[in-house]
Amino acid sequence: MDIKAKKIDAANASIEATISNEEIQANVDKIAKQLSKTANVPGFRKGKVPVSAVKQQYGAKLVEDAETQSLRDMLDAGLKQIELTAESLMGEPQITKFDKTADKIEVEVKVAMRPEIELGEYTSLIEDFEKPEVTDEEVMARIKELAESQSPLVDSKSARKLKKGDTVSIDFEGFLDGVAFEGGKAEAFSLTLGSGQFIPGFEDQVIGMKKGEEQTIKVTFPADYGSDKLAGKEVEFKVKVNALQEREEVALDDELAKKMLPGEEDVTFDKLKEQVKIQIENEKLGQLYNSELKPKLLETFVSKIEFALPEFVIDQEMDMAINKKAQTMTEDELKELRENADKVKELRETFRDDARNSVKATFIIDALAKAENISVTEQEVMQTIYFEAMQMGQDPQQAYTHYQNSGYLPAIQMAMVEDKVLSKLLNSKIKDA
The missing domain is CATH 1.10.3120.10 (Trigger factor, C-terminal domain)
Incomplete structure (x- = not known):
C-alpha cells in the first residue's frame, strides 16, 4: 500500500493511499478464513465450512469488509507517519476521495485534531469600564413603584374622563342578539384600561367615559375565541363606570422598609x-x-x-x-x-x-x-x-x-x-x- 500522510496545519491532516486489488483480495481471503470457523452454510457442518463456500455465500459483503479493513490499515499507517494517535483525533475521519477501478482504489482521508490554543495574556485584551451609575431619583422612583404596586386600590373623587392606564371599577353585561350570554356579566370589576384583559375594542371604548356614566359598547369576538357560540360574533356590552380607582398613597418611611425587607434586623x-x-x-x-x-x-x-x-x-x-x-x-x-x-x-x-x-x-x-x-x-x-x-x-x-x-x-x-x-x-x- 502506497501511503502519503501530511499535516495541513495544527488541526488538520490528510492521508492519501493507493490500495491494490491484490491487497483487497488478501484481506478477503483472511476474513473468509476467519469466518469459515463460525459461518452457517447449508450442507456443511459449523467449523468445517470451506473458504470457497464462504466466498460464494458472502461474496459482496466480504469485499466490503476487506475494503473497510484496508481503510483502517491505511489510517493507522498514515497516523504513524505523522506521529499522531487515534486518541488525538477529533470526530470521525472524513473520506474525501474514493476512486475504485478494476485493479486499485485511490483514497484520500482528512482527519482533524483538537486545536492547541495559546491564550497568552488574554486579560490584557479586556478593557476597564465604569460601573453603571444609579441616581437617587431612580432609587426613589423604584421604591415608590414597588410601594404603589402593593398598596390597595381606593375610589378617587375625580370626575375626569378616563384615559389609558387608568384602573376603573365597572359593571358590565354582554348580549348576543339581545340575549344575555353566560360568563358575560360582572359587578365592581377592576380593570386597567389598555391592559388587553378584555377582547379587542372593549377597553378602547371605555376610555373617555366618566364616573357614573353608562354606555352600550359593540365588539366582535375573535374568530379563534374559546367559545364556539361567541367566536367571530358581534355582541353588545352594557357598561357602567362605578369609579376611577387609584392606589392609596403609602408613606416612604421605616415602616415601609420593614414590610419590603421582611426577616431582616434593624431595617431602616x-x-x-x-x-x-x-x-x-x-x-x-x-x-x-x-x-x-x-x-x-x-x-x-x-x-x-x-x-x-x-x-x-x-x-x-x-x-x-x-x-x-x-x-x-x-x-x-x-x-x-x-x-x-x-x-x-x-x-x-x-x-x-x-x-x-x-x-x-x-x-x-x-x-x-x-x-x-x-x-x-x-x-x-x-x-x-x-x-x-x-x-x-x-x-x-x-x-x-x-x-x-x-x-x-x-x-x-x-x-x-x-x-x-x-x-x-x-x-x-x-x-x-
Missing part, C-alpha cells in the same frame, strides 16, 4: 434604599453585559487569538446554517437550489466566515473555562431550566425532558459556561464611576 428606609440601589445597579450591569460588553469581548478574543481550526467542524456549522436558511425559503427558491448545484455551493460559502468565527469562539470559551477553572454541572443546567420553566408557568420536568430529547442540553450547558466565563473576566475590570 436608608437600608431599603441601599438594597434597591444594588438591585438597579445589577439590572443595569446585566443589561450592559448582555447587550454590549460580552459580545464585544468575545469578538475581540476571536479576532486576536489565532490558532488552526478543524475544517470538518466548520463544515458542520455551515451545513446547519444552510439547513436553517432553507427553512425560511420559498418553494420556488428551494426548487432553484435543487436544480443548480453551483448555487447551493455559492449560498453555502456565504456562511463560511460566520461559521468559522462561531467555531473559533466555542474553542476559545472552552480554553478560557479551563484557564479560569470554570465549569457548569448537569445539576446547574437542570436547575436553570426548571427555574425558567416555573417563571413561564410551564411544567419544569416536561421542559427538561423536551430539551433532553431534542439534544439541546449540551448547547445550554455551553451557553452557561460562556456566560460564567465572560462575566468573571468582565467583573475583574469594573471600576467605580
Whole structure:
C-alpha cells in the first residue's frame, strides 16, 4: 500500500493511499478464513465450512469488509507517519476521495485534531469600564413603584374622563342578539384600561367615559375565541363606570422598609434604599453585559487569538446554517437550489466566515473555562431550566425532558459556561464611576 500522510496545519491532516486489488483480495481471503470457523452454510457442518463456500455465500459483503479493513490499515499507517494517535483525533475521519477501478482504489482521508490554543495574556485584551451609575431619583422612583404596586386600590373623587392606564371599577353585561350570554356579566370589576384583559375594542371604548356614566359598547369576538357560540360574533356590552380607582398613597418611611425587607434586623428606609440601589445597579450591569460588553469581548478574543481550526467542524456549522436558511425559503427558491448545484455551493460559502468565527469562539470559551477553572454541572443546567420553566408557568420536568430529547442540553450547558466565563473576566475590570 502506497501511503502519503501530511499535516495541513495544527488541526488538520490528510492521508492519501493507493490500495491494490491484490491487497483487497488478501484481506478477503483472511476474513473468509476467519469466518469459515463460525459461518452457517447449508450442507456443511459449523467449523468445517470451506473458504470457497464462504466466498460464494458472502461474496459482496466480504469485499466490503476487506475494503473497510484496508481503510483502517491505511489510517493507522498514515497516523504513524505523522506521529499522531487515534486518541488525538477529533470526530470521525472524513473520506474525501474514493476512486475504485478494476485493479486499485485511490483514497484520500482528512482527519482533524483538537486545536492547541495559546491564550497568552488574554486579560490584557479586556478593557476597564465604569460601573453603571444609579441616581437617587431612580432609587426613589423604584421604591415608590414597588410601594404603589402593593398598596390597595381606593375610589378617587375625580370626575375626569378616563384615559389609558387608568384602573376603573365597572359593571358590565354582554348580549348576543339581545340575549344575555353566560360568563358575560360582572359587578365592581377592576380593570386597567389598555391592559388587553378584555377582547379587542372593549377597553378602547371605555376610555373617555366618566364616573357614573353608562354606555352600550359593540365588539366582535375573535374568530379563534374559546367559545364556539361567541367566536367571530358581534355582541353588545352594557357598561357602567362605578369609579376611577387609584392606589392609596403609602408613606416612604421605616415602616415601609420593614414590610419590603421582611426577616431582616434593624431595617431602616436608608437600608431599603441601599438594597434597591444594588438591585438597579445589577439590572443595569446585566443589561450592559448582555447587550454590549460580552459580545464585544468575545469578538475581540476571536479576532486576536489565532490558532488552526478543524475544517470538518466548520463544515458542520455551515451545513446547519444552510439547513436553517432553507427553512425560511420559498418553494420556488428551494426548487432553484435543487436544480443548480453551483448555487447551493455559492449560498453555502456565504456562511463560511460566520461559521468559522462561531467555531473559533466555542474553542476559545472552552480554553478560557479551563484557564479560569470554570465549569457548569448537569445539576446547574437542570436547575436553570426548571427555574425558567416555573417563571413561564410551564411544567419544569416536561421542559427538561423536551430539551433532553431534542439534544439541546449540551448547547445550554455551553451557553452557561460562556456566560460564567465572560462575566468573571468582565467583573475583574469594573471600576467605580
